Amino acid sequence: MEQRSLRVVSTNKNFFTKLTNTISRLLIPTKLGINGIMISIKRSSLVKAFEAYKNENKDEAKKENLSKKYEDAYTLYLEAIDKYIMDSIYKKVKNGTATEFEKDALSNYYEVIHLKQTEYLEYKYKKQQYLLQLDYQTLKSEENKIIPKYERFYSVKIEQLYKGVLKHYSIQLADNLTYQDKNIIYDKIFTLLEDYITEVLPLKLKLDDSNMYKNIISQYEKFDRFTVGKLDVKDTIEKRMILLGISRQLFTHSLPLVVAEQCYVKILKDLRQIIISTKIASKKEAAYKLLIELIEDYNIRLLSTKIYWDKPSDREEYKLFWNEYKKLQKSKEEDIEKYEKQKEVLFIKADLKKLQAARRDYSKIVDFYKAKLVELGAMREIKNKCKTSEKIYSRIKRQEKKEIG
Incomplete structure (x- = not known):
């Protein structure tokens, strides 16, 4: 009996020692x-x-x-x-x-x-x-084990928070900011969009029972290739273009059209700067091809959905551009090479006209555009000067000049 009692006491000591150690692990340090x-x-x-x-x-x-x-x-x-x-x-x-x-x-x-x-x-x-x-x-x-249920909550709440921050940045851009401060906000917007698409969108796609995100799958896959490796400036701009394209479907309220337009204008400026500052011909041409893609993205994804314009004349001018673009779409299947060339001319002329009307000095990119139009046969070079028709855009003028090429 005495031995049994000793064994019981020994067992209890082991139990309490383990319990004490467990509590210590919980509380200390x-x-x-x-x-x-x-x-x-x-x-x-x-x-x-x-x-x-x-x-x-x-x-x-x-x-x-x-x-x-x-x-x-x-x-x-x-x-x-x-x-x-x-x-x-x-x-x-x-x-x-x-x-x-x-x-x-x-x-x-x-x-x-x-x-x-x-x-x-x-x-x-x-x-x-x-x-x-x-x-x-x-x-x-x-x-x-709680992950499946938790993800339903998490996907809803985290999206609300991202939208809240994005809306906050959008409001900040409406303030009277310096050029440097605006660029900081632009960078914050792009970083936030990238974080959302990297960290949150995969979960939203996983939980998408109603196929809500089917229209952005191709854009998401394009973005995915920019998530690995080191990106140069051109790659960063292309990634930002894709981010803006996706944002037009995911954040129409928290990233209003007027703010998205400012973001597009920002990366258009950045890309033009790359073109005029790059000395390597292959890189300059790659940047130019991306610029044509960006101009199309800007005009089709954003401006075509714009309802309120500051100037009625800008709206009318865009209508002319849009009509020409729609006409080109009809000829796309007949001759794709000719279509691409005509589209390129249309985009260059549209951007050229905006730059020539701007207050800033865009002479270098203007010269580049004119050289491209000569190369495409849409402008004739005479005595070191480029002369082109304004048939498509000069509806205001009474006398139309004959289109060249």
């Missing part, structure tokens, strides 16, 4: 375990609240009540992740025991926090973005 448990609990509550809110479509009063519960659950969930960063990751980095992922996580966290003093609205959206993305990456690395 980083509180990682207990914070992880709290996040898991809050996450489960959030997913349930989200599903209840989304599934209620009949009773408006009930829907409103469920919406409040969902927002409360969301707030508590974010607070749990925030606490995890300060109680766990911060201490691990400080003690030199953090992984590279944790070091990057803390560094990115402070970048977001830094916005609070100068750009509070951007900070508000980006902090939520950061916390959600951090937890989602953690879930994926653990292959957690």
